[in-house]
């Protein structure tokens with residue numbers, strides 16, 4: 620038996636007609652069972668149970684790391700009690716459930732231990748875990764790098780390594796990813812996006828996108844734009860990342876296979892959000908090989924002649940086709 624919890628999503632053999640979904644009820648015992656409505660052909664790895672942390676010789680450090688991921692603002696935000704080096708977000712606003720959310724496409728931390736150091740085209744180098752965390756600190760958290768020798772960085776690394784400790788080398792679990800939605804045949808539409816936002820997001824994230832606490836202060840709704848949000852160098856500033864995240868995780872509580880939004884609505888609401896003002900930061904060193912630059916990164920220079928506007932909102936397919944012709 621494998622020491623870690625591994626679920627196999629059942630695939631129905633043969634063709635399944637559209638609209639029919641495969642409901643596989645998959646249990647793992649130990650309070651870790653989930654139900655996914657899914658036709659994905661993949662193995663779903665789950666995070667270890669937090670009750671196991673105390674068995675680690677690094678237990679205190681791992682717990683502190685988890686606390687930092689869940690409540691980053693409290694420790695590192697504008698009024699942080701340890702340092703003031705990040706914005707109004709918590710890591711877990713995007714890496715849900717402190718980076719352990721089980722359902723597919725939840726951007727959890729399960730794949731980090733198995734894949735880093737990792738070569739990435741954005742930096743054009745082999746990245747350590749610390750480097751990757753500081754990437755999110757400088758972009759998603761619109762802040763400053765953490766000292767790699769400091770207790771906060773050590774704690775976050777220890778926690779993230781603990782989450783992925785049982786994942787075999789080089790495996791990138793499906794639930795640690797963002798879904799790449801198919802491109803639309805048109806540019807994403809901020810006007811339609813506003814309608815989606817008003818109907819499906821505004822209740823929690825606010826008319827001005829600045830979030831805040833629920834009436835009973837039990838839930839923190841993070842800002843989606845404005846001074847407290849991610850900057851223009853962040854992954855979420857790329858439409859495909861934001862749309863794929865929203866598809867599988869928003870409105871809050873939604874899991875893969877239960878989306879309330881069509882793909883079009885996801886692209887459009889992403890366009891509406893990323894058209895709003897937010898801290899501007901460009902990292903001119905990104906994608907040193909511009910032929911590898913993400914298609915929806917809205918800052919040139921590019922290896923093609925499409926405008927920054929088209930690289931931001933699409934249509935993306937003509938860019939993708941041109942790129943294939945040129946480089947393959």
Ligand code: HEC
Pocket residue numbers: 688691708709710711712713714726727728730731751752755756759760775779795796797849853854855860
């Ligand atoms: C605004 C959303 C957001 C916030 C907040 C955020 N991140 Fe991220 N993070 C992302 C996105 C998007 C990715 C890239 C995911 C992808 O492309 O698959 C990512 C990737 C990562 C990765 C690499 C994961 C992998 O499997 O390669 C790590 C590690 C990480 N973030 C750590 C953190 C930490 C620690 C914090 C808090 C200090 C944080 N992030 C805050 C959005 C965010």
Ligand code: HEC
Pocket residue numbers: 708709711712713715716815816819820821822823824838839840841842843848849855861864865869870871880888
């Ligand atoms: C029921 C309340 C609720 C609704 C409705 C909702 N969200 Fe969220 N959203 C949240 C909460 C809570 C979080 C943070 C999750 C956490 O920390 O565990 C979040 C996080 C996010 C994040 C990542 C963090 C950030 O600030 O960038 C994005 C992006 C997001 N939501 C977009 C949307 C979009 C788009 C919609 C509408 C389609 C939506 N949300 C609807 C409650 C909600």
